Amino acid sequence: MDLEPIPYDMQIFVCTNDRKGEKPSCGDHQGEEIFKELRRIAKERGLHPRIRVAQAKCLGQCAQGANIMVYGPSGGVWYKQMTLDDVPAFAEKYLTVKP
Ligand code: FES
Numbered sequence: 001m002d003l004e005p006i007p008y009d010m011q012i013f014v015c016t017n018d019r020k021g022e023k024p025s026c027g028d029h030q031g032e033e034i035f036k037e038l039r040r041i042a043k044e045r046g047l048h049p050r051i052r053v054a055q056a057k058c059l060g061q062c063a064q065g066a067n068i069m070v071y072g073p074s075g076g077v078w079y080k081q082m083t084l085d086d087v088p089a090f091a092e093k094y095l096t097v098k099p
Helices: 031-044 084-094
Strands: 010-015 051-056 068-072 077-078
Touching: 010 031, 031 051, 031 084, 068 084
Parallel strands: 010 051
Antiparallel strands: 010 068, 068 077
């Protein structure tokens, strides 16, 4: 086992779990679509994979979806009740081109 620094400037985990209505899940709130849109923006801006947008299959807060967990240099934050409408503002905050 080797220990090394995290190879990304930031990691954004988007829950894409979809329980198809059997139980509450981020799939009820377009988690997959939010993930795809954030990944698309990160790639379009040349930030991926330095800033990695990854999908998670459950972050344990299923009734609060869609959930996003962000880990960056200054620590971690959690976004709940995200919607596709929130994506542009989220992208402006986290997916900005840095010199
Ligand atoms: S389904 Fe998204 S946190 Fe569990």
